[in-house]
Amino acid sequence: MENKNHHIDELFKRGTEHYAVRPSKDLWDRISAxxxxxxxxKRFSALTMRYAAAMLVFIGFFITQSPVSQxxxxxxxxxxxxxxxxxTPVDALSTVQSLPVAAFVTSPSVTPKxxxxxxxxxxxxxxxxxxxxxxxxxxQEEYIYLPMVPEDEAFVASNMDIYSQxxxxxxxxEVMGFEAFDEDAEDLVGxxxxxxxxxxxxxxxDMRGFYLGVAGSYNQVSVLEYGNQFQGTRPIQPSLKFGSxxxxxxxxxxxxxxxxxAEYVYxxxxxxxxxxxxxxxxxxxxxxLTYDLIPVVAKLxxxxxxxxxxxxxxxxxxxxxxxxxxxxxxxxQDKRYEETTEDLFKHNDVSMVLGLEYDIHVQDNIIISAGAxxxxxxxxxxxxxxxxxxxxxxxxxxxxxxxxxxLR
Amino acid sequence: xxxxxxxxxxxxDDLIRQCTKGDRIAQKQLYDRFASRMLGVCLRxxxxxxxxxxxxxxxxxxxxxxxxRFRFEGSFEGWLRRIMVNTAIEAHRRKNNxxxxxxxxxxxxxxYDEDALDKLAAEDLMAMINTLSPGYKTVFSLYAxxxxxxxxxxxxxxISEGTSKSQLARARYILMEMVEQRTGITRKxxxx
Numbered sequence: 001m002e003n004k005n006h007h008i009d010e011l012f013k014r015g016t017e018h019y020a021v022r023p024s025k026d027l028w029d030r031i032s033a034x035x036x037x038x039x040x041x042k043r044f045s046a047l048t049m050r051y052a053a054a055m056l057v058f059i060g061f062f063i064t065q066s067p068v069s070q071x072x073x074x075x076x077x078x079x080x081x082x083x084x085x086x087x088t089p090v091d092a093l094s095t096v097q098s099l100p101v102a103a104f105v106t107s108p109s110v111t112p113k114x115x116x117x118x119x120x121x122x123x124x125x126x127x128x129x130x131x132x133x134x135x136x137x138x139x140q141e142e143y144i145y146l147p148m149v150p151e152d153e154a155f156v157a158s159n160m161d162i163y164s165q166x167x168x169x170x171x172x173x174e175v176m177g178f179e180a181f182d183e184d185a186e187d188l189v190g191x192x193x194x195x196x197x198x199x200x201x202x203x204x205x206d207m208r209g210f211y212l213g214v215a216g217s218y219n220q221v222s223v224l225e226y227g228n229q230f231q232g233t234r235p236i237q238p239s240l241k242f243g244s245x246x247x248x249x250x251x252x253x254x255x256x257x258x259x260x261x262a263e264y265v266y267x268x269x270x271x272x273x274x275x276x277x278x279x280x281x282x283x284x285x286x287x288x289l290t291y292d293l294i295p296v297v298a299k300l301x302x303x304x305x306x307x308x309x310x311x312x313x314x315x316x317x318x319x320x321x322x323x324x325x326x327x328x329x330x331x332x333q334d335k336r337y338e339e340t341t342e343d344l345f346k347h348n349d350v351s352m353v354l355g356l357e358y359d360i361h362v363q364d365n366i367i368i369s370a371g372a373x374x375x376x377x378x379x380x381x382x383x384x385x386x387x388x389x390x391x392x393x394x395x396x397x398x399x400x401x402x403x404x405x406x407l408r
Numbered sequence: 409x410x411x412x413x414x415x416x417x418x419x420x421d422d423l424i425r426q427c428t429k430g431d432r433i434a435q436k437q438l439y440d441r442f443a444s445r446m447l448g449v450c451l452r453x454x455x456x457x458x459x460x461x462x463x464x465x466x467x468x469x470x471x472x473x474x475x476x477r478f479r480f481e482g483s484f485e486g487w488l489r490r491i492m493v494n495t496a497i498e499a500h501r502r503k504n505n506x507x508x509x510x511x512x513x514x515x516x517x518x519x520y521d522e523d524a525l526d527k528l529a530a531e532d533l534m535a536m537i538n539t540l541s542p543g544y545k546t547v548f549s550l551y552a553x554x555x556x557x558x559x560x561x562x563x564x565x566x567i568s569e570g571t572s573k574s575q576l577a578r579a580r581y582i583l584m585e586m587v588e589q590r591t592g593i594t595r596k597x598x599x600x
Contacts, residue, residue, distance in 0.1 A: 008552075008580050008583060008584055008587075009551070009552035009553075009580075010552075011528075011533070011587070012533050012536075012537065012548075012552055012553065012583065013552055013553045015528060015529075015530050015532075015533040016448070016452065016530055016533050016534055016537065016553065017553060018445065018448070018530075019445075019448035019451070019452075019530045019531075019533075019534055020444035020445045020447070020448045021444060021447045021448055021451060022443075022444050022447070023443050023444065023447050023461055023464060024461060027443070027461055027464065027465060028436060028439055028443075030465055031439065031465050031468050031469055031472075032432065032435075032436075034465070034469050035432075035435070035469060035472055035473070382477065383470075383474055383477070
């Protein structure tokens with residue numbers, strides 16, 4: 001049958017293959033004008049936007065769950081007013097009402113004001129426990145009952161009131177946090193010490209220095225493409241593809257809040273799966289791309305001391321760029337791709353990296369990390385075949401875990 | 409002193425090299441050499457002449473913007489032709505006007521006398537192709553003229569292979585009807 005049909009095909013092929021028609025005279029002017037214009041970037045696809053939205057939700061979830069907004073410690077939870085769950089001293093105290101209040105004081109810094117009043121409106125004062133403490137120095141601690149100074153309707157005590165009474169000095173101090181505590185407790189000082197202001201302690205640690213690490217990740221990978229087969233128009237549908245990677249890395253912490261890290265990720269599996277109808281069967285096809293990657297990221301660190309291990313735990317907010325080197329590319333061969341497969345994709349690309357990682361210090365120098373990262377590349381298509389305007393971008397999103405060793 | 413102007417024909421390759429530098433004059437010369445033939449290609453896929461010119465315009469812009477990717481390994485015309493076909497396919501996909509149709513029984517007798525067919529000019533054949541609906545026209549052109557397989561057409565147009573086959577069969581049937589009407593000849597059975 002094919003041979004018979006070939007006859008009519010051949011008739012039209014032979015007859016029209018070299019058919020030529022002169023274009024309009026002004027067509028060249030339009031082409032020339034377009035060539036002078038800057039190409040317009042394609043808008044992001046709906047799929048891209050969905051992934052971006054998912055990432056934002058994910059990041060938002062971790063931000064709201066981060067240690068910054070957690071309570072200061074068990075003392076707050078042990079009281080009826082466990083609403084002291086903020087690191088804003090004035091707000092914390094204003095909710096304490098009549099409960100005694102402990103102030104955790106370190107130096108140096110700003111001038112907060114302490115406000116409280118009794119439920120009946122009388123001014124009694126607050127119980128203040130102040131401690132000047134760091135990881136490397138013995139704690140100085142005092143426990144006093146601090147009378148409050150009336151100021152309008154509120155009762156105000158400045159840090160100088162506290163500090164001058166406690167430590168007999170004019171140095172500026174920073175009140176880092178407050179804990180309401182049970183004044184009937186037998187050992188108030190001990191109770192307070194067991195519930196320190198974690199942020200203050202973490203900040204006292206010396207985390208500067210280099211570290212080395214290894215990590216592995218497992219990602220959902222996609223090639224996002226606007227307007228072509230991966231767009232998801234029936235009957236060709238994208239399907240999930242997963243890929244793993246391993247890496248070695250080195251990083252440097254400038255301080256407890258900021259660090260940088262570079263890694264070498266080898267044999268990272270990327271690409272895209274899709275299903276389509278072929279000979280009346282649904283078949284899955286795989287575009288496989290293998291990369292070596294060099295991500296360089298900045299880390300914003302928010303840490304505290306774990307009550308469980310008495311070691312730091314740190315949430316890292318990660319952002320950076322990733323340089324990709326294409327090592328291998330395989331895809332279902334079809335007529336569009338007369339070029340070798342590698343020629344269809346850029347040998348090098350750059351991605352944006354965003355992520356969250358939770359560091360757990362298991363020993364002084366050993367850190368276990370676990371978290372999630374997403375990457376989104378620039379256009380990886382060479383546009384050789386098909387020479388189209390459709391950008392193809394690598395997108396990965398997955399879990400990552402690693403171990404690192406602090407060199408100090 | 410009398411001045412002579414030496415006129416030579418610049419080769420395609422030289423023009424292409426000039427185009428890689430963004431030379432607008434070279435681009436114009438290259439356009440003049442290939443535009444007519446490429447418009448012939450575009451007309452086989454477009455719904456009308458204006459759409460064909462739009463495809464031609466977009467195709468040439470792509471070609472000039474990416475001309476450094478031509479490697480001088482095959483013919484430039486073949487490279488340019490593929491760009492035009494791909495651009496036409498993209499345009500087709502944007503319009504998404506692939507009409508699913510019922511399968512048409514394949515014709516058992518489809519041979520013509522060669523001499524009778526010679527009466528058909530390219531314009532006649534193009535006119536016949538242009539009467540086809542966009543879906544038929546695209547599938548027929550990709551299969552019969554560009555040599556794509558049904559699998560490749562299915563992937564390009566985001567349709568199933570079955571749809572590609574049935575559209576091709578329908579397009580062939582319509583074209584054969586028109587050939588008969590135009591030439592006044594009828595098909596003869598394969599065994600005749």
